Amino acid sequence: xxxxxxxxxxxxxxxxxxxxxxxxxxxxxxxxxxxxxxxxxxxxxxxxxxxxxxxxxxxxxxxxxxxxxxxxxxxxxxxxxxxxxxxxxxxxxxxxxxxxxxxxxxxxxxxxxxxxxxxxxx
Amino acid sequence: xxxxxxxxxxxxxxxxxxxxxxxxxxxxxxxxxxxxxxxxxxxxxxxxxxxxxxxxxxxxxxxxxxxxxxxxxxxxxxxxxxxxxxxxxxxxxxxxxxxxxxxxxxxxxxxxxxxxxxxxxxxxxxxxxxxxxxxxxxxxxxxxxxxxxxxxxxxxxxxxxxxxxxxxxxxxxxxxxxxxxxxxxxxx
Numbered sequence: 001x002x003x004x005x006x007x008x009x010x011x012x013x014x015x016x017x018x019x020x021x022x023x024x025x026x027x028x029x030x031x032x033x034x035x036x037x038x039x040x041x042x043x044x045x046x047x048x049x050x051x052x053x054x055x056x057x058x059x060x061x062x063x064x065x066x067x068x069x070x071x072x073x074x075x076x077x078x079x080x081x082x083x084x085x086x087x088x089x090x091x092x093x094x095x096x097x098x099x100x101x102x103x104x105x106x107x108x109x110x111x112x113x114x115x116x117x118x119x120x121x122x
Numbered sequence: 123x124x125x126x127x128x129x130x131x132x133x134x135x136x137x138x139x140x141x142x143x144x145x146x147x148x149x150x151x152x153x154x155x156x157x158x159x160x161x162x163x164x165x166x167x168x169x170x171x172x173x174x175x176x177x178x179x180x181x182x183x184x185x186x187x188x189x190x191x192x193x194x195x196x197x198x199x200x201x202x203x204x205x206x207x208x209x210x211x212x213x214x215x216x217x218x219x220x221x222x223x224x225x226x227x228x229x230x231x232x233x234x235x236x237x238x239x240x241x242x243x244x245x246x247x248x249x250x251x252x253x254x255x256x257x258x259x260x261x262x263x264x265x266x267x268x269x270x271x272x273x274x275x276x277x278x279x280x281x282x283x284x285x286x287x288x289x290x291x292x293x294x295x296x297x298x299x300x301x302x303x304x305x306x307x308x309x310x
Contacts, residue, residue, distance in 0.1 A: 003139040018166040021159065021181050022194040023286035026167070037169055043286045044195045047248075048184060051210045057250035058214055063258075063281050083214060097174030102167055110285050111167065 020111035025065050028108040030072075031100060038102040050084075059083050065110040158196045159185055194288050200244045222246045228299055230268060232306070237299040238268075 023043030031038040046055070055061045059080060062068050068080070075082035075093050084090045091098055159181035163170040168178075181195075188207050189198040202208045212220045223242040230238045245254075255261040258278060273280035274290060284290045 019160050020165050020167040022289070024167060037172060040167060042181075044181060044185060044197070045179060047199065047210060047286075048208050049210050051212050052248045053220075053250040053253065054211060054214055056253050058218055063253060064276075065285070095174070097172055098177060099174075101162075101169060101172045101174050101178065103169045106167060112289075 018111060022112060024111045026102055026106050026108050026111065027070060028102070028106060029069065031102075032105060036096065037100040037104055038106050038108065039099045040102045041099075066108060158182070191288070193292055199287075200247065203247055221251055223251070227263060228304065229266075230297070231304055232301050235293070235297040237301055237304060238296045239299050240296075 020040075021042060021044055025041040025043065026038050027041060028038035056063055061080065070080050072093065074080055075085065078086060081099070082093060085099075086092055087094075161180055161182070162168045162178055163175055168175055185195060185197050189201040189205065190196060191198045203210070212218075223246045225242040227240040227242070228237050229240060251261075258281060259266050268278060272278050273283070276284065279296070280290065283296075288295060
C-alpha cells in the first residue's frame with residue numbers, strides 16, 4: 001500500500017503548472033479588465049541588451065514588481081517601455097501581441113523558473 | 123510454460139514497484155535534462171494561441187551560448203558581462219553618469235555561516251548607486267542590519283536575489299569568506 005502511494009507521489013512530482021523563465025514578470029493590473037492578454041516582461045531578454053540601471057534608474061521603474069502603474073497611454077507618450085518600444089530602438093506600441101502574450105487570467109507578479117519557485121513574498 | 127512464468131514472477135515480483143519508480147525517475151530526468159530552457163509556448167505562462175508567440179526570441183536561442191550556471195536563468199550573468207559575451211547598454215541618455223565602484227564589503231562576520239563578501243563592482247556593473255542607496259540600504263558601513271528572514275521574504279538583498287539575480291539556494295556565493303580568515307577586532 002505504501003509503495004502504491006509512493007508511486008502516486010513519484011508520478012505527481014514532475015508535473016507543474018508555470019515553468020516560466022527565471023525573472024519573468026507578468027503585468028496584469030489593467031490587461032484582463034481591458035480584454036487583452038496580460039504582458040510578459042522577460043528580464044533575461046532585456047538584460048542581454050540593457051543593464052538594470054537603464055530601466056531602474058534612467059526610466060524610473062521601481063525595483064519591486066507591482067509598484068509601477070504602467071499605462072499604454074504613457075508608453076505611447078514615450079514613458080516607461082515606450083522609451084525604447086518606439087519603433088526605433090525596439091518594436092513600437094502598435095505590435096500589441098508581442099508583449100501582451102500571456103495566457104488570459106495569469107496573475108500579475110514575478111515568476112520563478114522550473115527549479116526555483118520564485119521569491120518568498122512579493 | 124505457465125509454471126515457469128509463475129516461478130519467474132514469484133522470484134522477481136518484489137522488484138516491480140522499485141523498478142517502476144526508478145524507470146519513471148530516469149525518464150523524468152531524461153525529459154528534463156536536455157531542455158534547460160523551455161520553449162515559450164510550453165512554459166505555461168505564454169498563450170500558445172497568441173499571434174505574437176512565433177516572433178518572440180526563445181530563451182534557448184539567446185542563452186545557450188552564454189556562460190552556464192546551475193540555477194536561475196542557467197546563465198552566469200556577471201561572467202557573461204565580463205567576458206564580453208554580452209555588452210548591454212549602460213545608458214540611454216548621453217548625460218547619464220555611469221558609475222562603477224570597486225569596493226568589497228565584508229558583512230555578517232563570525233556568525234554560524236561564513237561571512238558575506240558584498241562586491242560593489244559586480245553590482246554596479248549592472249546597477250546604479252541609487253537603486254540601493256539610500257532606500258534599501260544606508261551608504262555607511264555598519265549602518266545596516268541584515269536579516270536572512272527578511273531576505274527570504276523579498277526584502278533587502280532579496281529584492282533581486284531570488285527574483286532576477288541568482289536565487290537564494292546558492293548560499294555560498296554570498297557566504298563565501300571563512301570566519302577563520304577574518305581578524306577579530308579588540309572592540310566589536
